[in-house]
Amino acid sequence: MKSLQESTRDLREFISVLKIKKENSGHFPKLTIITPSYNQADYLERTILSVLNQNYPNLEYIIIDGGSTDHSVEVIKKYENHLTYWVSEKDRGQVHAINKALERATGEYIGFQNSDDVYFPGTFKRFGEATVKKPDDILYGDLFMVSTTDEVTEILKTTSYSLTCQVLEGMQIHNQSLFFKKTLVDKYGKFDESYRFAFDYEFITRYTAEGTTSVRKVEGLGGALRVHADAKSSTIAHVGEEEHVKIQKLYIPSIGFPALNKLRYLWCRLRKTAYFALKFDFKYISYRLSR
Numbered sequence: 001m002k003s004l005q006e007s008t009r010d011l012r013e014f015i016s017v018l019k020i021k022k023e024n025s026g027h028f029p030k031l032t033i034i035t036p037s038y039n040q041a042d043y044l045e046r047t048i049l050s051v052l053n054q055n056y057p058n059l060e061y062i063i064i065d066g067g068s069t070d071h072s073v074e075v076i077k078k079y080e081n082h083l084t085y086w087v088s089e090k091d092r093g094q095v096h097a098i099n100k101a102l103e104r105a106t107g108e109y110i111g112f113q114n115s116d117d118v119y120f121p122g123t124f125k126r127f128g129e130a131t132v133k134k135p136d137d138i139l140y141g142d143l144f145m146v147s148t149t150d151e152v153t154e155i156l157k158t159t160s161y162s163l164t165c166q167v168l169e170g171m172q173i174h175n176q177s178l179f180f181k182k183t184l185v186d187k188y189g190k191f192d193e194s195y196r197f198a199f200d201y202e203f204i205t206r207y208t209a210e211g212t213t214s215v216r217k218v219e220g221l222g223g224a225l226r227v228h229a230d231a232k233s234s235t236i237a238h239v240g241e242e243e244h245v246k247i248q249k250l251y252i253p254s255i256g257f258p259a260l261n262k263l264r265y266l267w268c269r270l271r272k273t274a275y276f277a278l279k280f281d282f283k284y285i286s287y288r289l290s291r
Contacts, residue, residue: 001283007120007144007152011224014121015049015150020082022055028128029135030058031179032107036097037076037115038066043226044075044115046150051113052082054124060084060107064097072115095199099190109139111179113223119176120144120222127179127221136214137184138207141177141221148228154291157284159275161215163208165268166201167251168261170244173215175200176223184213197240202247209251 002010033051037044051061063076065088073088080086085104091097098112109131113119123141130139138161145154158172166172178200184207191199207213252261276285 001155001281001287004152004155007155008150010121011118011144011146011152012150014053015046015118018049018079018082019053020055027132028056028058029108029131030060030106031056031124031127032060032062032101032105032110032182034098034101034105034110034112035061035063035115036066036094036101036112037063037068037072038094038097039068039070039072040115040230041068041070041072041075043117043148043228044072045078047113047115047118048075048079050118050120052079053121054119056124056128058107058128059124060105062086062101062104064091064101065089066091066093066097092193093196095191095193095195099193102185102190105182105185108182109179110182110185112175114175116226116228117176118146118150118224118226120224123177123221123223126218130216130218130221134216135181136216138173138178138180138204138213138215139218139221140173140179140215141218141223143174143176144222144224146224146226148226152224153227157276157281158217159272160217161208162268162271163205163211164255164264165271166205166208167248167255168265169268171201171204173204174223174225176225177221178204178223179221180207195243197237198243198247201244205247205251209254 035047061083063086065072067088067090076086142158143156144152146152161172188207191203195202208215
């Protein structure tokens, strides 16, 4: 595992300037990336660069801006020659913006990155290689935490997916490093606009609840959540907690007898430690314990 300082250096260099180059990997599936945007001009350019600098050879990039009043549109126009589609108009919020883009998306796989978050170097290449080996319905990786100055402050490594743990313990997959097949949207529907915060928790749970969706963690897929005062994780965290509880109540009956749920929850906690222990990743176990 790279040190936080090394990860910071790599990320800052990666999103410092546009670096477009021709890549010849046409066997990779078409990938649609969606960025919902609203008044995040201070971070938006870095988000865009983190997508374009992946130099993914089969990319469709859509930005849906909600009618920003800062200089977001200027930032978008700077890169519009590299975008498949963009618009800036009033909408009903983040989830509505993503759903508008889903209606236009033509990629076999879809990912979305908020206008203050970023992808890490090499993520799309690792995604493409993974799909060639085994085209699972959902692929995901690890989550980094970054500051307003792109300093990597923490890494949250994910484990293999468990619906039981998703319901009882909470979010197992983070949108910052998530890619899913468009056929899942066609089958299970778009994102639920009634959720302001936990819509990603809801749709991942809904998409996997039947047990027929193939889900796989891929090493080397990385995205970063930016921590800042205006982020939803800072301003409406209480809403997220309430929405998580609501979703959990919807799905708890589907995973068995309620009396066993406490034991299942403890199993989920132990499962994480066992997952990294079996990979001999004791450095990360020690790191998490120290946090």
